[in-house]
Amino acid sequence: MQLYNTLSAEERAELIDSSGKQRLTLSFYAYSKIENPKEFRDNLFLAWNNLEVLGRIYVAAEGINAQLSLPADHFYAFKDSIEIYDFMKGIRLNVAVEHDDHSFLKLTVKVRDKIVADGLNDDSLDVTNIGIHLKAKDFNDLLDNPNTIVVDMRNHYESEIGHFVNAITPDVETFRESLPIIEEQLQEHKEDKNLLMYCTGGIRCEKASAYFKNKGFKNVYQLEGGIIEYTRQIKAEGLESKFIGKNFVFDHRLGERITEDIVSQCHQCGKPCDNHTNCENEGCHLLFIQCDDCKQVMENCCSVECRDVINMSLVEQVKLRKGIKNGNMIFRKGKSDKLLYKNSGDLSDISLAIAAKPKDIRQKIKIKKVLIGKGEHYYPKPQVALFLIENGELKIGDKILISGPTTGNQEFILEKMLINGKDSQSAIVGNKVTMSLPFRIRLSDKLYKILD
The missing domain is CATH 3.30.70.100 (Alpha-Beta Plaits)
Incomplete structure (x- = not known):
């Protein structure tokens, strides 16, 4: 089984x-x-x-x-x-x-012990005593009420790329951190203000609303279904989006666009940008915002130091990490002195730029191809890539595709390749092939032969 x-x-x-x-x-x-x-x-x-x-x-x-x-x-x-x-x-x-x-x-x-790590003792909390759920139109109406305080229950790396206008956006890395901070900040408004909360899909607000009601807040409201459902409703009903920018999501996309506004900056150069990436150095893996230009120059890394590390051999990288107990510290979300344009906490509602028209993100097959091999190593100084042939045969004159999450899709005609340092016209299963490439490849990159 x-x-x-x-x-x-x-x-x-x-x-x-x-x-x-x-x-x-x-x-x-x-x-x-x-x-x-x-x-x-x-x-x-x-x-x-x-x-x-x-x-x-x-x-x-x-x-x-x-x-x-x-x-x-x-x-x-x-x-x-x-x-x-x-x-x-x-x-x-x-x-x-x-x-x-x-x-x-x-x-x-x-x-898990809990489906959301909230740090709460549920024995002393009535989790059924929650806030009033609001659909998109009612949420917009209450948001416009001057007696309303709107709070983002997400973390700083989520709110930085997109948030509701006038929202309080706590500078926190975890949900459990935000609860006592918000309670302290709004201590004087437990009875005279509307507390309006939102998150990605609604689950964090479900616990947060029970927490704040337990702490004495009288008028507690939450966005039903979170930002995801809100977006569906405003599109279906033709409503104005009070959310600006991107909604951070916890999968390989790392975000889905809600409005065309870009409200954040590349953490390395300051250019308007709202695309998250993870540092290519496995010993760092920092989540940060990086524009395409910096991605190319920095080779998907958050710092020059990390870029130097990924250009070492795999053996050297493993040796460098040996004995270092990084734990979860290597996964800190966008907190680094190397990132000069990081913004969190008190965020602006001003759009810095308008996003380009999105490309078709569905990764359907548009060309016929067959998988030939995989990337083994890249030597940056001579700009040479090493591939292991695992299937079929590769010949000079073949049209090939090198594809990977960072590399993207690179197509070209194979004009020269070497096996064991010698020119070769063809390569078969088991051969290790080197070829000169102007771009870096990764271990996850695949080598395909494009069929007619």
């Missing part, structure tokens, strides 16, 4: 591309008492693995929190699979504003 992933992310991406199926990205949550979270987890994995569901799901004794993707033609079978549980019958599924076939590349279902 398979209860875990057996394919790598790269293998899964290739299967998605070759299937030609469009995938939906969606999220949902539900609070309910679950007697045996481990058994519940295993049952979900078995059912969803058969439906080609991919994503990150947390289950606990208090309920479920899920972000996932699935083939569009499996949507109703998926609904049937969750509605066998009474507490998920008729549950709202927040369908993403934008879809990407590669938003998730594995299925992870984990048992």
Whole structure:
């Protein structure tokens, strides 16, 4: 009985591309008492693995929190699979504003103590005593009320690229940090102001509203379905969006555009930009905002030091990290002295630029190709790439495609290649081929031969 992933992310991406199926990205949550979270987890994995569901799901004794993707033609079978549980019958599924076939590349279902890490003692908190849920129109109306205080319940790296106008945006890295900070900040307005909250999909506000009501706040409201559902409603009803910029999402997309406004800057050069990236150095992996120009110059890194590291051999990089207990510190979200244009806390509602017309983000196959090999190494000084041939034959004159998350898609005619340092007209399975390339390749890059 398979209860875990057996394919790598790269293998899964290739299967998605070759299937030609469009995938939906969606999220949902539900609070309910679950007697045996481990058994519940295993049952979900078995059912969803058969439906080609991919994503990150947390289950606990208090309920479920899920972000996932699935083939569009499996949507109703998926609904049937969750509605066998009474507490998920008729549950709202927040369908993403934008879809990407590669938003998730594995299925992870984990048992946790809580479905959202809030740091609260639920024994002393009535989690059913929550705030009033508001749909988009009512939310907009209350937002315009001068007696309203609107609070972003997300973290600083989320709010920086997009937020509601006039919102309080706490400079925090975790949800649990924000609760006492907001309570202290709004201490004098427990009875005379409307406390209006929002988050990505609604789950954080569900706990936060109970927390603030428990702390004596009288008029507590929350955005139903979060920013995702708000966006769907304003489009369907032709309403004005009071949210500006991008909505940060926790998958490979790292954001979906709500309005064309760019309200943040590249953390390295200050140019208007709202595209997040993770530092290429595996010993850093910092999440930060980086424009295309800096991405090219800095090779997807947050600093010159990290760029130097990724240009070392893999053996040297591993040796450099050995014995260093980084833990979760390497995953800090956009907090680094190297980032000169980082903004958090008190954010502006002013648009710095208008986003270019988005490209088609669906990664469907547009050309016929066959996978030939994979990237092994890149030597930056001579600008030479090494590939291992794993399938078929590669010949001089072949039209090839080198593809990867950072490299993108690079097509060209193969004019020269070397095997064991010698010119060769063809390469077969098992050969290690080097070729001169003006761009850096990664270990995850794939080498394809384009077919006529």
